[in-house]
Amino acid sequence: MFEAIAFYTFSILVIGMFGIVVFSKNALYAMSALAGGMIFISGFFFLLDADFLGVVQIVVYTGAVMALYAFGMMFFDSTRDVKENIKFKKIIYTLSVLSAIFTIFILMAPIFSTKIEAIYPTLQGVGNVQMIGLILFTKYLVPFEVAAIMLLAAMIAGIVLVKVKMEETPTNIEVARGEK
Amino acid sequence: MEHILSLIVFFPLVAVFFGFVINKDSIKTFGIVVTFVEFIFSIVLWIGFDTNNAGFQFVEYVSLIKQFGVSYYLGVDGISLFLVILSTFMTLVSLIGLNIKKDIKNLVLTILFLEMTLVGVFLSLDMILFYIFWELSLIPMLYIIGAWGSGQRIYAAIKFFLYTFAGSALMLVGILYLGYQYFIATGTWSFSIPDWHLLVLPFNMQLWLFGAFFIAFAVKVPMFPFHTWLPYAHGQAPTIGSVLLAAVMLKMGTYAFVRFSLPLFPDASVYFLYPIATIAIIMVIYAAMVAYAQEDMKQVIAYSSISHMGIIIIGTFAMNAEGITGAIFLMLSHGIVSGALFMLVGVIYDRRHTKTISEFGGLATVMPRYAGIFGVMMMAAVGLPLTIGFVGEFLSLLGFYKVNWFMTLLAGTGIILGAVYMLVLFKRSFFGEVTKQENRELKDLDKREFAALIPLVALVIILGVYPKPVLTTIDMSVKKMINLMQKKAVLPDTRKLLIRVNSVGGTK
């Protein structure tokens, strides 16, 4: 019962938050809603006995990612309402509806099997974090290291990109716009 | 003598590499020397050719991709021997007659490259190798037409290239499919033609494969209604391009019919005999009519080529030794004659920079020698006996008569209509008073032009009077091929037809 209440509550909250992210005209609202949504998602993780994930979700997403976004936001000065010139609305609506229907239709179907044995079963009495650690450093050692490389690369990339000096004046862009 | 075929194929290519370092001023002489040596090689080939052996001779075989059955496989028989000689000879002659100063080095090297591909097409016994040369020959011709042509040259060059390339696209599928059939039948891949000759294909498959090959060949020949690239290509190409195009490249299509379509798909060939003959008749008559209506000298000859190719097709699909031998001989004769005619038009074009017939008139008065040679070639083109043109045309029609007399009659109208457009062309440009001031000052043929044309005239007469050594050599291989067709035919009707058209007597 508790699970159901929690699920529905979180669901509504998350959908609402993400709805704001998608439909809001204000970037700040959108970002705040996104951050909120992330936090509520961690609620699901806790519900699903994935404590470690829940923590990571809050720390990484809400802590790091959203902070990054916030910094970016400051840089872009996006407190104003965003004017979006949306064309072909009908197409967008059709596509949105269709993709939603198909995706949900497929995921709603009972696709899971009951006969499957877990390959890396959760052991009774062992904490989630412990289990994760165990698997992460045996089975998923290589992916873990690759993730490290990826993060390193992303870091270097971020630094390099921001460091880039301007070579061309923005006139080309003006020209390109003028052509329209 | 063991590797003479490789030598013949690749000697011009090697020469191209040497040619890169040669100075512009000497490149034409270089080209002539190379093509002359090449011509000598081909003559040596003829001398060494065993005229009692109907099979492939001087065979060279190197496996290229074993797994996939692709090999480097060359050989020559009576059918291809003279087409090789024709290629080397016409290249030589056209180079002698060359009168272009612009980018001469590129041109000469391109022509040498072209020569390699032409010879390669006729000597390849591996289908993939054949396809390689077949496609490769388009590149130099594209360059020649596009770079040295006139007016609409780029349009003409692109049209030529795309049309022929697209045409042969389906053939590639056909080749691969046949290779696969061979694989199914024997467990090994092979694209070699002698191997394929052993392959007996079911009738339905023959039909499809015949169709796939047909389009490629038909575009090349060119057969109605795939012919429209030809007038453009000829109209815009420089003289040397037209000469090689008409003299050798068109023959690739008809050669391929003889070499592949007939022996590989005997039943389909017989099945499609009448439709193809109908197309050929349309070619003969229709092209002759269109030629008659032309206002440009070169276009007349271009369309006349189509008309003559129609006769070649008729002869090929006569399915008897007379017709096929005649068709092959007609390929040679048309090569020489149309080549010569294009050179002749080139001569006047060099002087007047126009090919419009109405610009001329009375040329016989100012350029009698030119008119004489033109006249000889014209007569050869209309198939006057004792010129080279008669033998092939006569044999082709003779052969087809056994298949169907009425169609032969229709195709035979080619000799009338051919006379119509040729004589009218001759009359309009050579006869009458000299009306244009520019034409009064024209110079008759110079030494260079003579040197190029006289051998052609000589050949036209010599082979017209004594074609026998050539004919017997061709005939031998053709008979072998017809035997093969009879053996391979899966339908009794096919065999019956082959026996009927190859025997004398009992005509209705």
Place this chain on the structure above:
Amino acid sequence: MITLTHYLTLTGILFSLGIVGVLRRKNLLMLFFSTEILLNAVNIGFAAVSKYYGDLSGQIFSFFIIAIAASEVAVGLGLLVLWYKRSGTIDLDSLQMMKG
């Protein structure tokens, strides 16, 4: 009783929301937000399936997806900053130099 289907349905809804965002957003930053939603939606699914099967692979996958999302943000924001410095806007209609 909340079953796996509930969670997967939620995943579908959230994923679709993300798609809708991708479809209609013209502001690059907010477009990036939408892609985050996509990944988060999948994360819920993984965690749910993981629970259902009692298998940890799903959680591990989620874990790595979070890492990937973080790296993407780093690179994406870098690019965005760069573009903003150039053009003074992060509207994606400004990215129209190349077309055709």
Place this chain on the structure above:
Amino acid sequence: MISPISVSIDSLNIALLAPMAILSFGALAIICIDLFAKNLSKSFYVMLTLLFIFIDFTALIGLNGPSRGFFDVMLVDGISVLAQGIILISSALFIITALSNKPFKEFKKAEYYALFLFMIVGFQFMVATDNLILIFLGLETASLSLYTLIAMHNRNKAFEAAIKYFTMGALAAGFFALSSLVFYALTGSVELSVIEKVLNARNYAPGSAILAGIVFMLIALGFKLSVVPTHTWTPDVYEGSSAPLAGYMSVVPKIAGLVVAIRFLDIFLHAQIAWVEDVLIFLAVITMFLANITALVQEDVKRMLAFSSIAHAGFVLTALMIGSTQANSAIFLYWVLFMFTNIGAFTMLWIARHKKNLWDSRYQHPFTKFSGMVKVSPMMATIMAIFMFTLAGMPPFSVFWGKLYLIGTVVDSGHVILAVIMVINSAIAVYYYMKLIVYMFLKDPITEDGNIYIANSSTPIKVIVGITLTFTIVASVFVEPILGIISTLMKSSGL
């Protein structure tokens, strides 16, 4: 409670990891060197990178046959080795082009080389596993590095390209994740081998879900392979990035994507799900057609080549659909041959790179730029023409053999109509390749100055062109051994 786990070093099969480890070490080394010694010459970095790639290659050569390691996460089989080989060779060819005549800022930065090496590592991981997680990680590592490499070209167009590529990549990543989720939900595993087993056991039901999973994966991989309709980034990104990088992108990410696609689709092709075949044929055909007809109207050579590489991908897709050993061999043969030619062609554009756009405000290499090139720079024109003819599948140059084998495979599998469509497409394609040749050979020169066409050339780049050209021309000789190697490796990996 957890019992202690003991793992023997042998069972890890460290050799499998060695190639990636070497490059990762190399990347770190480059960064460290940069910390201590500033202003090192770019030739130093290039050579260092080349050195690491070489070592990597030697480490790779020892590997063959399918072997797993690191708790079965790593899977190095024949196609993996082949793909890694192709990736490394292209990388080596690419990095040398950095030694251009004109200075470019990105090549002065150590980060460029580090990111480049990271990218290779990412691709190598991507092909050396059948675990979706590792595939995803490899993919992202490589992609993120690649986005940066593009952006580092430091032109407005480069940024635009990087952002477009990145955004679409992010969406594709979402689809990849969703597809993984679907299969995880279906089978409880993220390893392709297990997925296959479980699906087999479940008799491939429920159909819709499996197909949906395939769809999401197709979109995600299709993005990498530039399959219609996820191909839209390709021309813009190629146009925005530097020429050699564009050439690199048309080869390496695609081969990595192809390997994943081969592994993934193999499951369903084995099960003979007709839907997969049909959809792949459908995608291949529209990819070929759309790319080809759009390429017809391009005004810029680089953009034309972009569409051409989409079309080539469509070509290869047909073999993907067949999924036999022969077909997979055909893919690799085609790709090896295509690699040399395409890199050669893009390098030629790189050589012709100059500071300002001279003939078009937008394009660096409009067709008009090459007008009459044969008159002012005959050698260059001829080489370029050979590359164009090769891409067009003109015999006897390299790609022709690939095309031949590929179409042969398609014919063997009984898809004759598809083969016909393929050849029709290659006939259409001839037009746009020929357009460049027409400009180069048949039009009058636009400039007297032949140097404009070799403004950026240097000896190393010439060597690259020489290597690719040689390979392209005398491919007839190489095809047999290459095909031998490919077939051996392919058979050993049982695909």
Place this chain on the structure above:
Amino acid sequence: MEKYLYVALFAPIVGSLFSLLFTAKKKNVITALVTSALLLLSFVSSLTLMFAVYDGLSLHVKMMGWISAGNLSLPFGFIVDNVSVVMMVTVTLVSSVVNIYSMGYMMHDKGYNRFFTYISAFVFSMLILVMSDNFVGLFIGWEGVGLCSYLLIGFWYEKESASWAGNEAFIMNRVADLGMLMGLFLIYWQFGTFSYEEVFAHVGSVNVGIVTTIGLLLFVGAMGKSAQFPFHTWLADAMEGPTPVSALIHAATMVTAGVYLVIRASDLFMLIPEVGHIIATLGAFVAVFAASMALVNRDLKRIIAYSTLSQLGYMFVAAGLGAYWIALFHLMTHAFFKSLLFLGAGNVMHAMDDELDIKKMGGLFNAMPYTAILMAVGSVALCGVYPFAGFFSKDMILAAAFNGGNFYIWFALFIGAGMTAFYSFRLVMLVFFGDKVYKKFGFHPHETYPFVLWALLPLGILATIAGFFEHPFEEFVTKVLDKYEFSMSHSTEVGLIFLTSAFVILVIVATIYKYSRGGFSKQLETMPLYLLLKNQYYIPKLYEVAIFKPYYALSKFAWKQIDVRIIDFSVDLIARVLYKSGQQSRKMQSGNLSDMLRWMIVGTVVLLALAIFYRPMV
């Protein structure tokens, strides 16, 4: 004797090649001398051969192989027998005379050397035609003479009408040649050979239908060469050529090739009397038809040309009725007197500065008496007045027609004979007698060179006396050809001869009387019949309107409409459609990131829809 054969055959071509060297050079008498000498040599050799043949020789040589393919093995073979040798002698004799004559006639022509080249080449071709031992060899000569005829008709190529006439002659002959070629094909596939000997040996054992077809097809060829209706128009137009050419080619030799063919293939035609009947009927028709056109024509040469046509009709009657030796005999005598007439006409033209209108002449007898005499002799011979050559041969034909019971043919020929008499003497009267109209037009006629006249003398003599060789000739040629048996009584024959002769002489006298009184009134010229005849029954016009112009229009249509508008257009259309669709598909690349993402999602949605709704049969 073989060497005589080769000498006779190749001497002319040697002469031709020799003078070919000079064609582009200035006039050089040596060409004329050499060719004349060689033609004479050929004549002498032919004569020698004739005597040898008379002594029983029959020469059959195979010089060398020519074509061999499949079952066909075709050599260059030559045969000298009683028939061919007659032709050889006739041809070489007339050609020698013409050649010598031309030395004077062409004296001032700038194409002097060229002329002799052509003439000798013609003789060579003609000899091949008559000497060949197979049908294809005959066809070689057949085409060869056609070519030379073309070249010689169009000899004065500056003249539009000349080159047009040349083309007409060549093309019309080609039409007929096609028929002949078809006949040859049929022969080959029936007999497996082209050799006369073998074909005739087996012809009896072959289905009559096939033989009939062969006969008809061969006759189509003969019709073209001998300008029988409806191919007759070229011959009149061929008069554009120099007059010696008309004499040699278009009177004495080439046009009779058709008759020769029928005679040569008599073994074949004998089996198919129905075809023979058709030939005879057509011949009779042409005899009258052509003569009627000659009645009103004012062109000196055309009159003689129509007369030639008419006489060819006579020959075909004989040949068609199986009286082969008579046909051959008339062929020979006709050669003599007709070439004589033409050459005489040439003299007149020369004197009159190439004026051809006989109404502008008159009273030329004083100026050129020898020519007038020679032409009168020729005319009398043509009319068939005893004892001139024409009498014997022509009356024999009439007799043969009567004998076969074909009275309508006989009657036609009888009328034709009357017409012949009329137009011949109309011509003689208008040209040589009466008022000297030419003075009005400022001509100064004069007699030609003596050597020219001397050269004509042999012809004049032969035209006079050749008839007396009737019996030796019959005996000579019937060794090869079938004898023709007259079944009617001798008295009927004599009666017929008297009837015809009387009629002819009556007409002649009447003509002379009428024209010495100033001829017919002008009003006659407005009569419809006159106009019909004057316009040659409107047949040339008909050809122009019904064949030439439509053909040209159709050709233009084929080119401009079908080739360019339809075929080429549809080819280009494919390219254009592709290019246009490229421009459309290009719009997909809008460059806008949103659109790119949307395309991606469109793809997803479409594929998902397929995943859900599309279930292929496995």
